[in-house]
Amino acid sequence: xxxxxxxxxxxxxxxxxxxxxxxxxxxxxxxxxxxxxxxxxxxxxxxxxxxxxxxxxxxxxxxxxxxxxxxxxxxxxxxxxxxxxxxxxxxxxxxxxxxxxxxxxxxxxxxxxxxxxxxxxxxxxxxxxxxxxxxxxxxxxxxxxxxxxxxxxxxxxxxxxxxxxxxxxxxxxxxxxxxxxxxxxxxxxxxxxxxxxxxxxxxxxxxxxxxxxxxxxxxxxxxxxxxxxxxxxxxxxxxxxxxxxxxxxxxxxx
Amino acid sequence: xxxxxxxxxxxxxxxxxxxxxxxxxxxxxxxxxxxxxxxxxxxxxxxxxxxxxxxxxxxxxxxxxxxxxxxxxxxxxxxxxxxxxxxxxxxxxxxxxxxxxxxxxxxxxxxxxxxxxxxxxxxxxxxxxxxxxxxxxxxxxxxxxxxxxxxxxxxxxxxxxxxxxxxxxxxxxxxxxxxxxxxxxxxxxxxxxxxxxxxxxxxxxxxxxxxxxxxxxxxxxxxxxxxxxxxxxxxxxxxxxxxxxxxxxxxxxxxxxxxxxxxxxxxxxxxxxxxxxxxxxxxxxxxxxxxxxxxxxxxxxxxxxxxxxxxxxxxxxxxxxxxxxxxxxxxxxxxxxxxxxxxxxxxxxxxxxxxxxxxxxxxxxxxxxxxxxxxxxxxxxxxxxxxxxxxxxxxxxxxxxxxx
Numbered sequence: 045x046x047x048x049x050x051x052x053x054x055x056x057x058x059x060x061x062x063x064x065x066x067x068x069x070x071x072x073x074x075x076x077x078x079x080x081x082x083x084x085x086x087x088x089x090x091x092x093x094x095x096x097x098x099x100x101x102x103x104x105x106x107x108x109x110x111x112x113x114x115x116x117x118x119x120x121x122x123x124x125x126x127x128x129x130x131x132x133x134x135x136x137x138x139x140x141x142x143x144x145x146x147x148x149x150x151x152x153x154x155x156x157x158x159x160x161x162x163x164x165x166x167x168x169x170x171x172x173x174x175x176x177x178x179x180x181x182x183x184x185x186x187x188x189x190x191x192x193x194x195x196x197x198x199x200x201x202x203x204x205x206x207x208x209x210x211x212x213x214x215x216x217x218x219x220x221x222x223x224x225x226x227x228x229x230x231x232x233x234x235x236x237x238x239x240x241x242x243x244x245x246x247x248x249x250x251x252x253x254x255x256x257x258x259x260x261x262x263x264x265x266x267x268x269x270x271x272x273x274x275x276x277x278x279x280x281x282x283x284x285x286x287x288x289x290x291x292x293x294x295x296x297x298x
Numbered sequence: 299x300x301x302x303x304x305x306x307x308x309x310x311x312x313x314x315x316x317x318x319x320x321x322x323x324x325x326x327x328x329x330x331x332x333x334x335x336x337x338x339x340x341x342x343x344x345x346x347x348x349x350x351x352x353x354x355x356x357x358x359x360x361x362x363x364x365x366x367x368x369x370x371x372x373x374x375x376x377x378x379x380x381x382x383x384x385x386x387x388x389x390x391x392x393x394x395x396x397x398x399x400x401x402x403x404x405x406x407x408x409x410x411x412x413x414x415x416x417x418x419x420x421x422x423x424x425x426x427x428x429x430x431x432x433x434x435x436x437x438x439x440x441x442x443x444x445x446x447x448x449x450x451x452x453x454x455x456x457x458x459x460x461x462x463x464x465x466x467x468x469x470x471x472x473x474x475x476x477x478x479x480x481x482x483x484x485x486x487x488x489x490x491x492x493x494x495x496x497x498x499x500x501x502x503x504x505x506x507x508x509x510x511x512x513x514x515x516x517x518x519x520x521x522x523x524x525x526x527x528x529x530x531x532x533x534x535x536x537x538x539x540x541x542x543x544x545x546x547x548x549x550x551x552x553x554x555x556x557x558x559x560x561x562x563x564x565x566x567x568x569x570x571x572x573x574x575x576x577x578x579x580x581x582x583x584x585x586x587x588x589x590x591x592x593x594x595x596x597x598x599x600x601x602x603x604x605x606x607x608x609x610x611x612x613x614x615x616x617x618x619x620x621x622x623x624x625x626x627x628x629x630x631x632x633x634x635x636x637x638x639x640x641x642x643x644x645x646x647x648x649x650x651x652x653x654x655x656x657x658x659x660x661x662x663x664x665x666x667x668x669x670x671x672x673x674x675x676x677x678x679x680x681x682x683x684x685x686x687x688x689x690x691x692x693x694x695x696x697x698x699x700x701x702x
Contacts, residue, residue: 096662100654124664136659140677149673150663157664189677206663 046073048112049245050095050214055106056270057094064090064101066270072214075242079256079281080249082267083289088249089133091267092218095247096130097123110214124150125157127213127244131203131220138190143202144172146190147209154210175208179235196223204235215239216247221255233258253285266292327414336597336629338566341537342511345482347453351377351424354448354477358382361446361475362506364694368440368469369393375447375483376424376454382444390435390466396426396457415513419455419488426457429470431497433463444473447483447510457488462497462524469500471691476510476535484511491518491526495548498525502686505567506698507535515541522548529685530557532567533698539568546573546580553582556682560699561594568597573613575604578638581612587679588619588649589699590626601633602645608638615645620652620678622671672700 048071055068064087072078082088094101095108097120107116115123138146152162163171176186179201191199200220207215217236221229236246236259248259256264256278264280265272266289274280274292284292326343327334353374355361371393372382378395385393409416431437447454462468474485485507493499505512512535518526532538538561544553553573561567573582588596598617619628632645652674660670676696683692 096658098658098662119667120658120661121664121666124662130662132659132662136653136656138656138659138674138677140680141673146660146663146665146673149669150660150665153666153669154664210664 046075048072049074049110051109052095053106053109055094055108056104057090057101058104059090059101063104064270065094067106068267068271070265070272072245072247074213074245076263077240077246077248077259077261079261079264079278080247080267080272081251081264081281081284086267087270088267089218092130092133092216092247092249095123095216096120096128121153124210124212125154129207129210129212129215131200131207131215131217133218133220133222135191135194135199135203137192137194139192141190143186143188143190147172147206150206150210171209176205178208178238179204180231181205197225197228200224200228200232201235204232208235208239211239213244214247215244216249217259218249219251220248221250221252229255230258253281256281268292327412331412333412333570333599336595337539337568338537338595341566342484345451345484347484348451349376349424350449350452351375352449353377353379353381354480355379355382355446358444361477362698363444363473363475364691366442368442370442370444371427372444372446373425373427373454373456375449375452376456378425386439388437388439390432391437391439391441391468392428392430392432393441394428396423396428415486416488416515419457419486419515422453422455423457424455426459428459428461429468430461431463431466431468433494434465435463436467437469440469440471442471442473444475445485445487446473446475446477447485447507448477448480450480450482452480452483454483454485455487456485457490460489460491460499462491462493462499464494465496466494467498469502471502472504474503474505474507474512474514474538476507476512478508481509482511482536485514487512487514489514489516489518491516493518493520493524493526495521496523497521499527501526501528502691503528503530503540504695505530505532505535505538507538509536511535511537513537513539513541516543518542518544518553520544520546520548520551520553523550524548525552527554527685528556529682530555530559530569531695531699532557532559532561532569533695533702534560534562535565535567537566539566540570542569542571544571544573544582546575546582547577549577549579551580553580554685555582555584555586555600556685557586558589558679558682558695558699559586559596560589560591560702561596562590562702563592563594566595566597569599570597571600573600573602575602575608575611575613578607578609578611580608582614584615585682586617587682588617588628588630589622589675589678590619590628591622591702593623593625593627595627595629597629598647599629599631599633600645601635602643604634604636604638604641604643606637609640611638611641611643613641613643617647618678619647619649620675621649622652675700
């Protein structure tokens with residue numbers, strides 16, 4: 045019997061007066077990779093942001109269980125400590141804060157939550173060089189301000205590097221392929237695959253099938269108008285690539 | 299009247315007894331004056347100031363200060379406190395006190411009616427320190443001057459004259475401290491700084507006044523090829539105002555005025571600066587960052603004047619502010635007046651709040667809301683903090699700025 049990692053039940057949310065998610069259900073077990081695809085405006089990025097705890101959205105119904113615990117009302121940092129990680133579609137630039145200082149703070153805040161001592165500088169630096177090698181992140185970038193002046197590809201690598209450092213149970217990759225050339229895509233996907241284990245799970249949010257050649261999903265879901273309207277295996281992604289989303293809209297109306 | 303309860307101390311021996319007498323009744327500026335529009339002068343007006351030159355502080359470790367290295371000169375309530383001071387004899391460095399001087403020490407004669415607090419300073423000077431650096435002397439040791447007010451309602455008028463002769467250098471650190479146990483004390487201070495050809499001065503100022511007042515007037519005169527770097531960190535104070543005038547009188551000078559100021563609830567911190575480029579081929583850089591909390595009020599008014607014929611000037615001025623709360627107020631007025639035609643100058647000012655997306659990003663990485671805000675502030679002030687080359691001092695400033 046597989047262990048459920050995250051269980052999203054009847055999730056509905058709105059921003060202002062606009063309803064975005066309209067009863068979304070999704071269950072992800074440990075060891076699985078799920079892809080969520082869907083046209084623009086279907087609610088993909090809302091879902092990822094919501095799972096990470098962004099309170100710009102008002103949850104009007106439903107709940108999110110993580111390892112059996114209701115995390116619907118938890119803050120972003122509490123979710124992070126419990127093992128939720130969101131790789132941002134548009135990683136934020138934070139001038140004046142070095143990547144290294146940012147990560148050390150993040151790790152130590154997590155340690156503090158678990159009642160552990162701060163990580164010794166030597167161990168931290170060793171970990172940094174190990175994990176950055178995973179995505180081939182340039183040494184110089186580690187000491188620069190967070191994402192400041194990074195190219196699109198460097199920002200995405202930096203996201204996966206952070207993911208490797210924080211070692212989450214659930215990674216949500218929000219359009220990690222956008223803005224990446226094919227070489228960078230391979231490197232980023234390679235990093236994600238190396239971090240995969242039977243103890244963690246990944247939700248890949250993407251427009252295009254291309255990324256799924258490199259990160260092969262166990263399930264593909266189609267999100268449309270705030271709901272999952274179809275679920276299949278990796279072949280569903282290929283079908284979508286060929287036919288677009290319109291045939292699904294018609295199907296779901298019927 | 300501010301001076302009603304003061305006993306006149308004739309430290310300044312001039313022909314006229316009292317500089318203020320010349321301008322009777324004009325001690326306080328009016329709010330209608332452009333330069334004083336945003337200053338809550340009524341805070342000062344209602345305090346009956348007194349003289350009180352007693353020593354209260356038993357040990358410097360009782361004050362919140364970083365580790366002090368080099369010479370330490372302590373003025374407490376306007377009087378030199380030898381018990382807290384440490385003066386090392388350093389070749390090329392001459393330190394003397396106006397109260398010990400056998401010569402007549404004239405007050406500044408070039409004061410105008412509008413120099414309200416300089417006039418007050420000149421008339422009621424309680425102590426002055428004269429620091430001279432001989433030509434070619436590079437002073438490695440830092441000279442620390444602590445100016446502490448530790449008695450309630452105490453008016454302190456102090457002054458430092460700094461003379462850097464040709465090719466010399468000095469690092470001066472000033473601390474304006476309002477003891478946490480005192481309130482409504484007022485340090486009215488004057489720096490008169492003269493930097494001769496090829497000399498260089500680093501002036502770090504730290505102002506932590508708590509429930510006390512501080513007005514600090516700096517007049518800096520630069521000779522040819524000289525350099526001044528002034529870093530001002532103002533962490534607290536009911537009323538803290540810096541008036542800096544930097545006259546660049548010789549060519550090929552480098553002038554830098556940097557600062558971070560963080561007024562919080564009921565506090566007012568004001569940086570007024572004026573850089574006068576009188577001659578050609580000089581560079582000036584100005585960078586002030588404000589962090590305003592609660593109903594605190596911050597002011598930045600920086601003026602750069604490039605005078606006629608001062609060609610090839612490069613002058614850059616920048617002021618950025620973060621308002622942490624809805625009630626927080628900042629008045630920012632960057633001014634640039636250019637009367638020469640071949641110059642490279644810019645000025646800018648931005649004021650905003652925390653970027654919510656950035657805060658969410660940090661929190662999504664497991665950094666608590668409080669710590670996320672701290673990191674954002676650190677990032678915001680980093681480029682100014684880095685101007686200080688001492689890590690302990692940097693850490694101290696950061697700690698004080700975050701915890702005010």
